[in-house]
Amino acid sequence: MPAIDDHDHLSDPVGGDGPPGPADPADLTAPADPTGPVDLADFGAFLRVSAELTGFDETELRDTGMADEHHRTLLAHRVRDEHALLHLWYVGAWPDEPPSSPRAHDRGLMWRTFHGAAPGSTAPGHGSWAEAPGTGGDR
Secondary structure, three states: OOOOOOEEEEEEOOOOHHHHHHHOHHHHHHHHOOOOOOOOOOHHHHHHHHHHHHHHOEEEEHHOOOOOHHHHHHOOOOOHHHHHHHHOOOOOOOOOOOOOOOOOOOOOOHHOOOOOOHHHHHHOOOOOHHOOOOOOOOO
């Protein structure tokens, strides 16, 4: 996996100890060293890093319908933390913030990991109450 940096996040693009502000994509350019910080302002690089972190391939991430929105959310934050990026993909929200949109939580990767759906997000179908719940495996 490409290194984001030695501290599991991209370096602070704004600098200083001031209040967080939106990142300037011009400040997120990757250095000539390929093991240095990754340019997550580039959508392709964002998807590649996201795929490596989440374990889902780029097509699966695009199929969530959230790739563009998650990329915008990432760029709106000052620190590029791997843990925060994982949280965004799996839960649909940046840590300690509400979901980035009403559909972000429902399309989080956490539901795909066990082939489930967020409660209240999909109808189980007519007559589903008449059948015993599945065990999660094939019978």
